[in-house]
């Protein structure tokens with residue numbers, strides 16, 4: 001899995017492994033994640049990327065949430081909301 005994610009994200013395997021280790025809970029319900037998902041946003045600058053830079057975001061999700069219809073959209077909305085909150089804190 002690390003190899004595949006490294007290829008998709010352009011990160012080194014070490015960076016991918018560290019990112020996965022840092023993911024401790026499902027992005028939607030907070031339970032232990034069963035898998036790692038990936039978001040590649042259409043507007044990377046909304047996610048803190050420099051102009052013209054691609055951005056990939058890894059997240060944890062549990063099997064229950066993954067199986068819920070529409071979960072992919074929920075995840076994206078949640079991540080966008082979290083990013084917005086993050087920015088409010090730092091600006």
Ligand SMILES: [Zn+2]
Pocket residue numbers: 026027028029030031061062063064065066
């Ligand atoms: Zn969940």
